[in-house]
Amino acid sequence: MASKTSYAMFLIKAIQDFYYEKEEETIAFVMLNVKGRDLLAIDELTENQNELEKEIFPMYQMFNEGKERLQRTPFRNVKYFFPYAKDMAAGTYAHKEDVEKALSEKKAKFYKYICDETEGGDQNKIDLLFSNIDDPQGTMDAIITYIVNGEGQFTGISEWNKLLESMGHYTKSGRKDDQSIPVASWRKFYRIFKKVYDKNAGLFAARVDSKKSETRLCESLMNIQPNDCFVIDIAKLDEEMQAFVFGDVMRSIYDLKLGAAEGLGRKAKEKIPSKIIIFIDELNKYASDDSPKNSPILRQILDITERGRSLGVVLFSAEQFRSDIHRRVKGNCATHAYGRTNAIETSKADYQYIPSTIKSMLTRLKQGEYVIQNPTFRSLLSIKFPKPIYKQYKHG
Template sequence: MLKPIGKVLALENAPSTIDNFYFWTASDMVLRPFDVVKVEHLRGSTTFGVVEEISHITDSSSFLADYISSDFGDVEVEQNTIRVGMNYVKAKVVRNTADILIPVHSGARVSLASRDEVEEALGLDQIPNPLVCGFLEMYDGDARIKLPVKLNADFLIGPEGAHLNISGISGLAAKTSYAMFLLKAIQDRAVDGDDSIAMVVFNVKGKDLLALDELNNFEDNAQRRDETLAMYERLGLSAKPFRDVKYYYPASDDRIKNTYVDGDHFKHQKKKCKAFEYKFYYELDKENLDLLFADVDDQTQTMESILNYVISGQGAFGRINQWTSLIEKTEAMCEAGGSMSKEISVLSWRKFYRLIKKSVDGNCLFNDGGGYVRLAEQIDKIRSNDVYVIDIARLSSDMQAFVFGNVVRKIIDFQLGDKPEGAPSKIIIFIDELNKFASTDTRQQSPILKHIIDIAERGRSLGIILFGADQFKSSVHSRVTGNCSTFAYGRTNSIELSKRDYRYIPSVYQNMMTRLRQGEYIIQNPIFNSLLSIKFPLPIWRQFK
């Protein structure tokens, strides 16, 4: 038993309950929310609690009493005696060693827990299929402990539970870094074990993810490098960046550059046969034309009619096999009397024409020249442990949606179809700014939203796992978040925290969320007895500044 730090309080208006208890500690006892404490309970059992709120009180009965205690407002007055004060702590019961659920008793001694006891309290001691998701630090001074936090992989990547939602303020929350840390842990585990997993990662910001298989240079800070690599090893991870990474960049030409990647970097990757440029070919990709219209308001479903008309090759569209022809034929439909379909007005064709021309015309992603790859075909070639990085950072929102939808649709088809030997049983998709494609405001008919909801609801059985990141969890479609087994909360702003999505989180944890630093997360997963405050090390892969 570690040295007691206080005793349980049970008052008429603040009783111990099955869920919570209060205890007092000395004013200078340093505790933090999420610290684990233990309490002696009946039959020699121990009840563990997680600190939720810490308050400090003195015997001052009112603000006025303190004002008067400074000679009625003299700020220079020094008091001979410090008021009697103490901290009282609200803790959430997480476990009793003998499953005794009755509330802990007044006067019971409270102490800090040992490392093993913390693991037992939080349910970290007997986790099957462990997958490291960070580490936690607890207590202060000599009592300080640091231990890896592992969750049951079955509850993150199936079959018991699936999908992850990471939320937090852009830049401050390091959402991408945390997602990649988890993917790195998953890849390490798969390489060393029997898991058959591949990953498809969308690069949506600058060059963030364009060097996942290169080691971080830590800005030439040797100490930081050594500490970080050591931390990866302490967490049971390899001190190496991702392996088997392939990069897919949108095709560019002299006129339009669709990617932020440096020419040299690209050449270097291409030389090593791990970088490719992708395009869309009319003949093979016309089925996905609807994705270009994902965000177009189409209450009368005329765009949908036109898309059916075009995709099914009706009229003049039956004989075309190039994007340029699509535009020409559509233009022809816009002329007075040009519409060959009685149901679709010329005005609708004109709208369709404007939209298709804006996206396709002059866009090198949609010219049919050779020397490029099709993403759909690349998905067919994906194998276990592969990491596909698909760069969409420099594309317009419409094009980002088109590429993302295209890949997602293909992955669903791939997982549903007959798979070649070596194909992964599970594919993890990571997309930042998920709310762009599946927000509460997204048009319900959006084909991309439908696919995302499909993955959220059926992905666990299909072997498609969605790791989504967004600034505001509350803005993501509830059928998506509702199906996530794991939530990671980074630094979040107060307005977001006032939304009903966060109502179940104790206010002190909510306040902590507004102060979390980069590298700190609050994790919620069904196997943990409580929310956990964790940290994760610096990225091990190359960072571009």
């Protein structure tokens, strides 16, 4: 539970520093900010000079052993992506002056989702909004296929409100057109979609204006460059929209590595990063044992954990309780890092191969202390790592 995000960020910072000037093997990073302003100033040095001089820099010096591999600087090449909202405060926990400063320095954009059949719009991603909905009969999936294929009332739609109107048409009793999908299923689908749409009206847009620092998230991700560090803010979005954005991020990165960037602005000669690391906190929201088996986001996560390595897509994740995570995700994880946890958690089956002395240690670890498990090492390792070198905001 303690310092899980800080440890992941320390590893990512070390990786960026190590590969920053390499030309053959390049890396880019995509992080999702899920709590407050946690990751919204990672390109700024911490303001605590006492910690820097007495705690952080000495540890960096020890790690370097005379070679400046770990830079005494915050993250480089950072770009922030904030959810668009007419009232900026409604979309992000970031302070207005901080967002405006990032925009003026050309290191921030607002992301939107457009509905446009002719431009390969984002209506093709609406399955991601139903990732946590049980659908044993497959009726939600059938509706999604119906919409994405442009059948019936869904031909030539280029606006979200028109899409919603077309959904509403199929919720009416007594209509005489296609009735292959029950009205009750359409009503459930309409209700779920309308709830998300009404809450996030700013994000579901008619168009994107690049002159106002607006972008489609998938287009920005498709154009990610070596050493880029993208921070996508989803902290203030509701749970369904968070899942939608996270699913869009994974799908876009996967499509990029599979060669689907054509037509989204990427130049043919631009080198795609050899590896792209995606970091998400609270992974249990999207990949728990309780997630619906038909969840498109769970399928995407499983695909990345089982086959992403061959494509150069690496998933870093953090969660409070390892036992909550889907067994196939854990089974394909090369490195496990354990911070302080409680005795109830360590009594679960996930910890049956961990010696009792180590289990007892896990309940007493301090911040900055972790136990690492990796096939490279014959036994578990106890480690310490420095506090974040970047600026952190106090919650509240």
